[in-house]
Amino acid sequence: MELITETKRDGQKREHDHPAAIGLPVAQDEEVRYTHNTYNLDSGISMVVKNVCCIGAGYVGGSSCSVLAWKCPDIHVHVVDVSHDTIKQWNSHNLPIYEPGLDEVVKECRGRNLFFSNDIDRAVREADMIFISVNTPTKTYGIGKGKAADLQYVEVCARKIAEVANGPKIVVEKSTVPIQAAQSITHILAANTKPGVSFQSITHILAANTKPGVSFQVLSNPEFLAEGTAIENLVNPDRVLIGGEESSEGESAMEELTWIYHHWIPQHNIITLSTWSSQLTKLASNAFLAQRVSSINAISAVCEAIGADVSQVADAVGRDSRIGSKFLHASVGFGGSCFEKDLLSLVYIAESLNLPEVARYWQHVNDINHYQRTSFRAAIP
Numbered sequence: 001m002e003l004i005t006e007t008k009r010d011g012q013k014r015e016h017d018h019p020a021a022i023g024l025p026v027a028q029d030e031e032v033r034y035t036h037n038t039y040n041l042d043s044g045i046s047m048v049v050k051n052v053c054c055i056g057a058g059y060v061g062g063s064s065c066s067v068l069a070w071k072c073p074d075i076h077v078h079v080v081d082v083s084h085d086t087i088k089q090w091n092s093h094n095l096p097i098y099e100p101g102l103d104e105v106v107k108e109c110r111g112r113n114l115f116f117s118n119d120i121d122r123a124v125r126e127a128d129m130i131f132i133s134v135n136t137p138t139k140t141y142g143i144g145k146g147k148a149a150d151l152q153y154v155e156v157c158a159r160k161i162a163e164v165a166n167g168p169k170i171v172v173e174k175s176t177v178p179i180q181a182a183q184s185i186t187h188i189l190a191a192n193t194k195p196g197v198s199f200q201s202i203t204h205i206l207a208a209n210t211k212p213g214v215s216f217q218v219l220s221n222p223e224f225l226a227e228g229t230a231i232e233n234l235v236n237p238d239r240v241l242i243g244g245e246e247s248s249e250g251e252s253a254m255e256e257l258t259w260i261y262h263h264w265i266p267q268h269n270i271i272t273l274s275t276w277s278s279q280l281t282k283l284a285s286n287a288f289l290a291q292r293v294s295s296i297n298a299i300s301a302v303c304e305a306i307g308a309d310v311s312q313v314a315d316a317v318g319r320d321s322r323i324g325s326k327f328l329h330a331s332v333g334f335g336g337s338c339f340e341k342d343l344l345s346l347v348y349i350a351e352s353l354n355l356p357e358v359a360r361y362w363q364h365v366n367d368i369n370h371y372q373r374t375s376f377r378a379a380i381p
């Protein structure tokens, strides 16, 4: 296998598999792809990501970090979870999820640079970069019940990181969260300030001076994979979003994550943006896709009433290149739970921002989906 030697700013050398040798498209700007700068945290400490940890070994954490380990043999990837059963399965021949291609990826990397365990404290301590990939279901209690995303698992992770971190960390939020959640993670980390742990604001930098060399940067890196095509989506994503703070430390952290993705994804498909734009893009993308399903479902009710065939209409509408044919299949429900969850989260955000018309608009996209379900049930004799 052809290897690329990369010389870092600090003079160290790393070797990478040539992307073409492992069946991947080679980016035009390959020179840039393999240039890596060391990362300067606000503590003034230079950092190079060698150890990545992922909290949450579910669909997103397990599959995305397996692909990361596969594409970045120079990075040690440790995926951890509270569930002993899940970790046992990741370490067995029967992985906890089925995705075409996943078995092969895990087989190649597990024990080499990919590890699964329940030792969260150790993984966090050893990691330079920590992905949070835990579940964020719709809240079933308290304020925002039935709409807002439940961030309790994300919060537990942030508290855990704050508790055990003993060095500079880049925390990457991969879970789908409402806008400003990265800021909450930052606040949780900040609220747990202890000697030796510093944060991105000037106040926190000053507080951290008690023990220089420890700090946090929080990035947003939402995942767009779809179940059933996860490996293909991860290997050839339409785009990767990296959101961060608009500061030199934030940009350095974004550069570091960009460098990781650059191992296999061309530069023009990696979008760096503000944290809030990144978080909103994830919700907006799922809302737009849900809206297409709701639109064709609304048309299907008209079809039924007048005796037209919705699949013919969908096909003819979808052939308009401005519209396109994807997500135009009339169906009962959205096909998966993420669309509804993210739509409701968007509705809740709009309500919280005192934008009732916007909230109603997206709520209606969801209501049409329910309407389709109830009319389908009513049609069953």
Ligand SMILES: NC(=O)c1ccc[n+]([C@@H]2O[C@H](COP(=O)([O-])OP(=O)(O)OC[C@H]3O[C@@H](n4cnc5c(N)ncnc54)[C@H](O)[C@@H]3O)[C@@H](O)[C@H]2O)c1
Residues within 6 Å of the ligand: 055, 056, 057, 058, 059, 060, 061, 080, 081, 082, 083, 086, 120, 133, 134, 135, 136, 153, 156, 157, 174, 175, 176, 177, 223, 224, 225, 226, 227, 338
């Ligand atoms: N599944 C998808 O297709 C998909 C696609 C894009 C984005 N997302 C988003 O990604 C996130 C993760 O989704 P998922 O489908 O991987 O969820 P999942 O339920 O499959 O996995 C979540 C994992 O996190 C673990 N966990 C929870 N709290 C923990 C803690 N404190 N410490 C350690 N482990 C903990 C759970 O045990 C579980 O194994 C969600 O926000 C989801 O909305 C999912």
